Amino acid sequence: MSTTEINNPYLNARREWNERYGSYISQAATWRVIALFAMLLAIISVSGALYLAQQSKFIPYIVEVDQLGRAHAVGPATEGSKIDPRVTKALLARFVENWRNITMDVMVQKNRAFDLYAHLSTASAAYMTLNEYYQKSDPFKRAQSELVNVEVTSLLRIGEDIWQAEWTETTRSRKGKILRIQFYQSAMKLSYTHQADNADQLSTNPVGLFVDELSWSEILNTQGDHQ
Numbered sequence: 001m002s003t004t005e006i007n008n009p010y011l012n013a014r015r016e017w018n019e020r021y022g023s024y025i026s027q028a029a030t031w032r033v034i035a036l037f038a039m040l041l042a043i044i045s046v047s048g049a050l051y052l053a054q055q056s057k058f059i060p061y062i063v064e065v066d067q068l069g070r071a072h073a074v075g076p077a078t079e080g081s082k083i084d085p086r087v088t089k090a091l092l093a094r095f096v097e098n099w100r101n102i103t104m105d106v107m108v109q110k111n112r113a114f115d116l117y118a119h120l121s122t123a124s125a126a127y128m129t130l131n132e133y134y135q136k137s138d139p140f141k142r143a144q145s146e147l148v149n150v151e152v153t154s155l156l157r158i159g160e161d162i163w164q165a166e167w168t169e170t171t172r173s174r175k176g177k178i179l180r181i182q183f184y185q186s187a188m189k190l191s192y193t194h195q196a197d198n199a200d201q202l203s204t205n206p207v208g209l210f211v212d213e214l215s216w217s218e219i220l221n222t223q224g225d226h227q
Contacts, residue, residue, distance in 0.1 A: 083192065083207050085157065091209050092188065093152040095119055096165050099130070100184075102139045102148040104174065109139055118204035119211050126188075126214040146179060147172050161190050166219070186216035 098112040120127040142148075154166040165186045171179045193208045 087207060088157075088163070088190070088209065089155045091119070091205075091207070092155055092163055092165060095188075095211060096152050096167055096186070097150050100148060100150045100167070100169060102143050102146070104143050104147060106140065106143075109143065113139075115204050119209055121210050121212070124210065124212045126211045129214050145174065147174060158187070163188050163190060183219040184216055185219050186214065189213035 095116060098116040101112060103109055103112075116130075117127075120130065149170045149172070150167050151170075152165060152167045154164070156164045158164045165188065167184055167186075169182045169184060171182070173179055189212045191210050191212050193210060
């Protein structure tokens with residue numbers, strides 16, 4: 001390169017401009033690329049969060065039944081898991097016992113009511129039916145004069161979502177004298193909504209079993225008197 005070219009004022013000015021501002025322009029371009037990449041990541045993150053927020057938070061759980069027929073949670077169910085019919089039987093037996101047993105222990109009676117209503121949706125016909133039943137047959141008032149022990153003798157699936165239960169009720173005075181023994185039959189329409197999404201709910205409704213419709217009658221009682 002000649003001395004003239006090196007001392008050319010135009011080239012010298014251009015070289016000076018490049019040295020002063022060229023690196024700034026390069027850095028600015030780099031930061032624009034980084035900012036665009038960060039914006040894309042933010043959009044992806046927000047979209048992912050919105051998708052997850054729209055997904056169901058209810059987690060179904062696998063439950064096993066012990067030798068006494070009591071249900072115990074094992075863990076979250078994987079896709080394709082099926083509810084063991086023995087679990088349904090155990091929960092329905094407990095449902096009937098909580099519903100019909102009467103004890104002199106107020107706290108036990110309250111816990112039974114709490115457990116019972118854990119299997120009822122407030123929008124269901126069964127919920128209204130049992131509310132009406134308790135208005136006519138208050139277990140706390142009945143416990144002042146008599147106690148009832150329930151023994152579930154049969155649980156059969158008679159339809160896709162319908163189960164039939166049979167049980168024996170032994171009514172005693174508070175002193176233990178048997179007052180009467182009665183036999184009942186009930187039909188229950190069920191649904192599973194898998195609402196158990198925390199450890200507290202597992203103890204009352206581990207598989208999300210709900211009784212939607214409920215009817216009952218005393219066996220051999222043609223009038224179907226609800227006592």
